[in-house]
Amino acid sequence: MRGDTDETRTRAVSVLESNRRDGYTIPSATLYPFQWNWDSAFVAVGLVRADPAAAKREIRTLLDAQWRNGMVPQIAFWSDAEGYFPGPEEWGIAADRTGGTVRTSGITQPPMVVPAARHVYERTGDESFRDAVLPALRDYCEWWRTERSDDGELVWVRHPWATGMDDSPAWRGPLERFDPGDVEYVREDRKDEDFAAQRPTDWDYDRYVALVRQGRAVDWDEKRLREESPFVVEDVLTNALYVRACESLSEMFADAGDEEQAEEWDAQADATRRALRERRWDDELGLYVSHDLVSDEPLSVPSVAGLLPMLAGVPDDYQRERLRETLSAFLAYDRVVPSYVGPDVDYDRYWRGPVWQNTNWLLERGLRRVGFDEAAARVREDSVSLIESEGFREYFNPETGAGRGSDRFSWSAALYLDWTA
Numbered sequence: 001m002r003g004d005t006d007e008t009r010t011r012a013v014s015v016l017e018s019n020r021r022d023g024y025t026i027p028s029a030t031l032y033p034f035q036w037n038w039d040s041a042f043v044a045v046g047l048v049r050a051d052p053a054a055a056k057r058e059i060r061t062l063l064d065a066q067w068r069n070g071m072v073p074q075i076a077f078w079s080d081a082e083g084y085f086p087g088p089e090e091w092g093i094a095a096d097r098t099g100g101t102v103r104t105s106g107i108t109q110p111p112m113v114v115p116a117a118r119h120v121y122e123r124t125g126d127e128s129f130r131d132a133v134l135p136a137l138r139d140y141c142e143w144w145r146t147e148r149s150d151d152g153e154l155v156w157v158r159h160p161w162a163t164g165m166d167d168s169p170a171w172r173g174p175l176e177r178f179d180p181g182d183v184e185y186v187r188e189d190r191k192d193e194d195f196a197a198q199r200p201t202d203w204d205y206d207r208y209v210a211l212v213r214q215g216r217a218v219d220w221d222e223k224r225l226r227e228e229s230p231f232v233v234e235d236v237l238t239n240a241l242y243v244r245a246c247e248s249l250s251e252m253f254a255d256a257g258d259e260e261q262a263e264e265w266d267a268q269a270d271a272t273r274r275a276l277r278e279r280r281w282d283d284e285l286g287l288y289v290s291h292d293l294v295s296d297e298p299l300s301v302p303s304v305a306g307l308l309p310m311l312a313g314v315p316d317d318y319q320r321e322r323l324r325e326t327l328s329a330f331l332a333y334d335r336v337v338p339s340y341v342g343p344d345v346d347y348d349r350y351w352r353g354p355v356w357q358n359t360n361w362l363l364e365r366g367l368r369r370v371g372f373d374e375a376a377a378r379v380r381e382d383s384v385s386l387i388e389s390e391g392f393r394e395y396f397n398p399e400t401g402a403g404r405g406s407d408r409f410s411w412s413a414a415l416y417l418d419w420t421a
């Protein structure tokens with residue numbers, strides 16, 4: 001078996017090499033030809049096992065795209081490439097936002113880059129890397145709490161793409177509430193008919209595009225968007241990763257001897273963790289749920305995102321036991337973990353049911369943190385075997401195990417390197 005694993009690892013490294021551009025890795029050569037934020041973070045986590053210098057560079061290039069206000073954008077358009085919509089013109093971000101380094105999209109993604117940087121630092125022990133990235137990482141965490149939090153505890157996002165789980169059924173309610181009007185555009189993400197059935201629907205896309213145009217119309221003015229956008233959501237996955245980000249920042253500052261900053265970010269992690277525990281628990285579903293800040297309503301759906309606060313040490317004893325029960329619904333599949341287990345589940349379509357390697361990786365660590373070691377082992381085993389039988393696919397059908405979406409997908413290759421190290 002180890003022979004097979006070694007051979008698959010070699011292929012994983014070659015996928016990452018072929019998806020590498022100048023200092024960063026694109027998620028997929030056939031689908032996503034630029035640098036994506038949390039994709040690069042997951043790539044760095046795995047790449048550090050094979051090529052530590054490239055892992056450090058991956059993170060530094062992403063941080064080079066940071067906006068002057070601290071936001072790290074979802075996409076950095078480092079070079080011209082065909083085949084993706086919406087490109088830089090559609091986003092219409094003025095170059096002075098980033099200090100002129102690069103054009104970007106106008107939203108962020110879950111702050112995985114902070115724990116990823118810590119992971120890379122931990123594996124390499126490279127203090128000059130730590131010291132070089134710490135100020136940018138701190139500015140990013142600071143941006144979240146000043147620009148993206150109403151109460152200094154939970155943080156919000158204003159586009160489904162920013163959650164990393166674009167067409168999660170959790171966003172249906174808020175998206176139903178607004179009429180996108182007659183939006184004209186040409187999708188680039190549906191390469192053939194089979195593939196189209198595995199991608200978000202036009203109904204979803206119309207709203208994604210309308211939200212981008214709305215942002216551009218007000219020149220991405222955060223205050224106006226907070227007041228006017230129909231989509232303002234405290235996403236449970238983003239908040240869980242924000243806690244991990246603040247914890248990671250605190251640990252790196254402590255390591256660098258800056259006790260004051262270490263304490264400050266530890267306190268922030270604590271505040272967000274407590275808010276998730278006390279305000280975002282859904283006792284009926286037995287997991288945590290996102291919250292719609294426009295209608296002030298919980299978005300109660302059984303999404304894998306609702307299990308991820310385990311990663312941030314959120315559950316109290318009662319919640320932990322309820323989560324154990326909830327988990328059985330997520331683990332009752334041939335191949336785990338589906339991204340969603342509620343009504344209208346679609347096992348082949350994007351974030352409406354398929355298994356993803358990145359949420360599996362986060363969940364495995366979450367399960368270990370709360371002591372569910374058996375479930376964690378199952379998640380790891382299935383993740384590895386899905387890749388060994390289907391290749392580095394973007395996502396997988398939990399009932400049949402069939403690979404779905406694009407192939408030679410970077411974070412699937414990278415996380416395989418970490419799973420099997």
Ligand code: 9YW
Nearest residue numbers: 027032036038039161164165166
């Ligand atoms: C998009 C790149 C991104 C991922 C997201 C995933 C998808 C669509 O692809 O987003 O156009 O940004 O949902 O998590 O980062 O792989």
